[in-house]
Amino acid sequence: MKDQEIREMEWPYPIRWGKEKTVNVDVLILGGGIAGCWAAIAAAKNGRKVALVEKGATIRSGAGGSGCDHWESAASNPCSRITPEELIQAMIRDNFGYNNGVSHYIECREGYDRLLDLEKMGGKVRDIEDEFVGAEFRDEDTKFLFAYDYVNRFTLRVWGTTFKPALFKECKRLGVDICDRTMATRLLTEGGKQGTRVVGAVCVHGHTGEFIVFKAKATVLCMSRPTRVWLFSPGLPGISEFRPPQCTGDGHAMGWEAGVEFTMMEKSVKGEWSGPRSFPPYGTGNTHNTWYACSMVDVNGREIPWIDRDGNILKSVSDRYRPAPGQKFFLKGGGESEFPNYETRGPDILPVDELLERGYKLPFYADLPSMPELERKAIWGLMVGQEGKTKIPILGAYTKAGFDPNKDLLQSYGDGWKSGAFLPQERQLFGLPGGMVNDWELRTNLEGLYAAGDQLFASNCHGHAAATGYYAGRHASRYALEASSPEIKSSQVEAEKKRILSLIDRDFGMGWQELNAGITRIMQNYCGEVKSEELLTIGLKLLKDIAKEEASELRARNPHELVRCLEVLNIMTNAEIILHSCLARRASSKHLHFKRQDFPDIDPPEWHKFVTVRHKNGDVVVGERALDYYGSLEDNYLAHNQDYLQRE
Amino acid sequence: MRAKKVTVFPEPALFNPLTFDAEICNGCNMCIDVCQVDILYPSPEEGKPPVVLYPGECWYGGCCVAICPRPGAIELRVPLANRVHWKLKNLKQDTKTG
Known part of the structure; x- marks a missing residue:
């Protein structure tokens, strides 16, 4: 072994700055992790023409791309002793109502169906080699292995390192156009206006710099929640990071610009995993x-x-x-x-x-x-x-x-499963954080735009991503069947291309790491554990200042750096969403880990609701929804999914 | 300005996440294709190990090692500060790290 000898090299891919191609599809999936692959599979199975855009490598991308050891909430498996209704009600109660009843009910009802699908694709979900014969957690008939509650048996132990390659292969088999190393940067909207139907997206290739403009009848956002908002150390190892570092909330940022409604973005928790503070997740002695x-x-x-x-x-x-x-x-x-x-x-x-x-x-x-x-x-x-x-x-x-x-x-190095101690202002979006508001089709407030996995509010886990991905892909494809052809406003495309090209047209400027670190400092100082109108307002002003000054000096020297720069700009937009959401909730809340110094009462009844924010013509529109806005779970599910229940 | 020809320098790593054994690696580049953070790039010399162009961005997902058809060609190194300790049951001393 010796250090690599390469000191300087030519960029190994053809450079195509400013070149452009246009692709027409019925359903466009943005994000090729677990949710994105399942959305693509559902839409392709329904006969739609589908493109899947992924910034990394779909074969392994996503927080669950490298593996998954347990499949939660599979309440419809034949060994479960509880019903999906019992489980979802417990999950809602456990979070004082601050949970996504729709998406987790879908997980409880359909998660097991996806597991059976995975098995057909080549994923391993049973102890077929009989390694665990006689174990208390094994069902001898089905050879399923269970975790946690061995009596009620609704979480399965699985061999999830086999899952992502199986999903990738299935996408290819179904003819999904997989566009790897491609970053979606802007949602295109009807007439180029905020709040209108979503009709496609502008993307840029991370190896060549070429633009790809997608026209789509329906779009499904399947990107993860943002990391690196409060915690980022340039040069320090990613081994302790729970989610991959390129999960920068690209979908959240694009959605915000397009006028998508968000909720629970005021919720952040004290850091659990990051950089040099902690150890590799699951790599230390613990009980969790x-x-x-x-x-x-x-x-x-x-x-x-x-x-x-x-x-x-x-x-x-x-x-x-x-x-x-x-x-x-x-x-x-x-x-x-x-x-x-x-x-x-x-x-x-x-x-x-x-x-x-x-x-x-x-x-x-x-x-x-x-x-x-x-x-x-x-x-x-x-x-x-x-x-x-x-x-x-x-x-x-x-x-x-x-x-x-x-x-x-x-x-063991810390309390619970955490292996490091963080300061109160070192925060993360973790444990059912905020995201996009959805209806019973997993559609956002924008026509033609659906969301799945960690793109949704109060989301988590592999099984949730799989179940919601498939569900969103199914409903998006049904919409696409009847939707009119999308019309793209060329000025919107040109404005986005200009924004991106400006990053590579500079001879000198700030690198993405410095800007990322600067954003995290603002968030730690003004959106830490204790929040107030004054602190949050200063935070917003400082963010605006660096957006105007320093961010306009951001510089990329090659397509890889271009992607990293665009990510940090998305982190900045996410920070803005978070600050606005924190300003909008004028009450403290235990379950949202939310402390307002100026509104110290914890969970006053009038604030026991979802507070929503969306961007409209430069202003922020604050709204609210009841915690049970989704109505009767079983009735609504049945009303919206008869085709699935009858066909699959 | 917008150059057609782009030259890059592998970033100096504060921590080397991956090391390649050039004797074993045949430069098939399968590891490049599974890296979701995109830190690996093909060597200018055919048949040689990939270049770890952005070591500081590694997530340590290990998919490069998992897919490598030549065992021993890639090693994933846990940084010293993130190494965990263990000891033989019933022995107080003899703490090891991995």
Whole structure:
């Protein structure tokens, strides 16, 4: 091994600055992660002409592109002992109503259908090699493996490293036009006006710089939530980042410019993962999520007690996977929610503070060797190995360095699953954050524009992205069948091309990293844990100032840097959406992690509602919706999906 | 100004996320095609390992290593500050990192 010797090289791809091609499709999917692939598959199966635009590489793109170890909320699987209705109501209650009833109900009803689809495409969803025969979490008839609540069996353990290549292959088989290394930068609207029907998008190629203008009858936004809004360290490693660093809220930013309505964007939580502060997600000893319900010990080998919702100490490992006496079912367990509802609160270890008071000595360790063999294999090897990006940097790297799950204790570094401590102003959009408001077709407030996955408000998880992606693709394709041909306003295209070309027409200027760091400083200072009218207003002014001054000096030297520059401009737009949303909610809220110094009352009843924001002709329009704006979940679902229920 | 010919320099890495073994790598570039952050670029010399043009942007997803048809050609390095410690059960000393 030696350092790479290349010191200078020609750009390895043809440069096509300013060149343009136009593509006509029925349905345009923007974002090729989990939701985007499923949307493309649904639309293509319905016979529409589909293009899928992805900034990275569709075969592995997205936060779930490298893997997924558990498929949540599959309440319609044959082993589940709870109904989708019971599960969705618990999920709504657990978040004090601040949840997306529509999208999570779709997840609860259709998530299992997508899992069966995946299996047909070549994804592995059952223990077909009989590695776990006899395990308490295995159903011997179906060979499904379950996680968390072994009695009620609505979350499945899966081999998700097989999923994304299978989806990619299926998209190709169905004739989807996959446009990789292509960044969508602007939604095109009828007449070039804000708030009108969406009729396509301008995109730029990240290797050649060429423009691609898509005309589409319907468009589905499937991009992730923004990262790097409060936390960004140029040059520091992305190993601790939960979502890929190129998830910069491109869809949110384009939607805002087009006039899309957002909600819950005022919600941010203290940082959980980032840069040098923390360790690789799922790479440290803990009891949460992928590691549920691992035994823990203190430094002297003293076993850390597990308790049920009533504080009763659980005697066996098996008890950690069962509801408490008198409890019907539990949601995940292991401190999943920061404010768990008693009714569905799952088992957990005693809080760290209490453990320290009781004399348990740091550091704590995950005690895999003491776990029953099949539970140990399910955590280390199956879930650590299949989840997110655990396969190579954790399972692979630790094994190579000598870690033996049968003998070694893996150290824990923080409270719960977090492995680092962050300052209150170091925030992230995590755990059901804000996004686009949707109706029962997963349409946004704009005609022709649909949203799925993390593009939606209060979204999370692989199964949610899959279920909502397929659903949005299905409804978008139905709309596209009857919609008129899209008309593009050429002046809108030209204005966007001019904006982009200005970034490469400079001889000198600021790099994208400096601007990104500058935005995060504004957000930490003026949109930190404690917010007020004064702070937020200063934050908005400073953002406007750098948009006018520094951002106009942003410079890209090649197509890769061009994409990075455009991303940071999108981060700036997301920061603006967040600041406006924080100004609009004039009350503090526990579940939204939202503290207003000038409105300190927590959750006053008149503010128990969704506050919405949208951009209109340079102004921000603030609105509101009832927390149950979506009406009866089952009735509305049935009313909007008869074709699916009858055909599929 | 808008140059037709673009020259690039691999950015110096504060942390080297990936190392290639030129003896094993045959320059097939399959790793380039699966990198969603787009940090890898083909070498100017055919048959040589790709150039890690933007090491600071790596997400450490490991898909490049997973798809590599020649085991050992790519190694993903966990940065020192992010390495986790473990120890043999029942032994207080002997803490190791990986």
